[in-house]
Amino acid sequence: MIKCNVTMCGTISRVATVRTNSENKVFTAFAVNCVVPAKSGINKTVEISVAKDGEDNELKNCALGQRVNVSGTLTFKKRGDNLYFNLSASEVTLSASNEDSIKGEMHFRGKTGKIIEEKTDKKGKEFLQFSGFSAEKVNDGFEYLWVRFFGFDCKREEWLQPQTGIEVKGDMELSVYNDKLNLSCKIAEMSAYVKPPYTPNN
Structure with missing residues (x-):
């Protein structure tokens, strides 16, 4: 989502x-x-x-x-x-x-990608950088929409691992790089997300 x-x-x-x-x-x-x-x-x-x-x-x-x-x-x-x-x-x-x-502000629920990086900017300040995706079921398959996340005021929590459920709120940015649209988010809030179990209606 x-x-x-x-x-x-x-x-x-x-x-x-x-x-x-x-x-x-x-x-x-x-x-x-x-x-x-x-x-x-x-x-x-x-x-x-x-x-x-x-x-x-x-x-x-x-x-x-x-x-x-x-x-x-x-x-x-x-x-x-x-x-x-x-x-x-x-x-x-x-x-x-x-x-x-x-x-505006983005509200994201999905999964992290395969790589989570802890980097340092030119001023020596540490930040997190990783990608995550939200999946939508379409016919017999899925479509995946990727978002790039940047965390400038948050340290990496132990739960933040590759291919883990995540919920994020933060500033949205839409930009173009080499003719491709890029969706990114500057993290304000971040937590682990566990999808609720499926409960069919009685």
């Missing part, structure tokens, strides 16, 4: 329409383009699908190219090499800013 409480600034790329979900609840759907900065290579534009509960008449009046700020819960869906962004919006406002951004 990966959920991020974010505020995003971008440009409307698909005008708002009113739809009904499988539970017959009405929502307003539109899309926003946001440029993700590159640490190496060329910046990348991602399209974020946005849904806001109810019929929002103000959103329906927004035109293509309109700049907006959107706050809400961002989730991800990985299918092959493609990564899709879905934002459940709590608030949408017009923006005067020309700078695209996605900022």
Whole structure:
């Protein structure tokens, strides 16, 4: 599971329409383009699908190219090499800013990868660096979404081992490296995670 409480600034790329979900609840759907900065290579534009509960008449009046700020819960869906962004919006406002951004806090549950590194930066300060993944069952297989974690104010606990269940909260960062999107998190809270046993309904 990966959920991020974010505020995003971008440009409307698909005008708002009113739809009904499988539970017959009405929502307003539109899309926003946001440029993700590159640490190496060329910046990348991602399209974020946005849904806001109810019929929002103000959103329906927004035109293509309109700049907006959107706050809400961002989730991800990985299918092959493609990564899709879905934002459940709590608030949408017009923006005067020309700078695209996605900022917020990540809540992650998953497993660590095979390597956990204890490093020292140029100022002699120790930090943790490792990757973790969240798995989603798709048809007969699984899709894995990887996140890079950095812990600057936390020491390695004994339980933190390769391929161990983990729960993390911290600052989310989305960047581009060699034309690939990278999802990373600066750790604020971290604990071991044990998946509850499956209990079928009686």
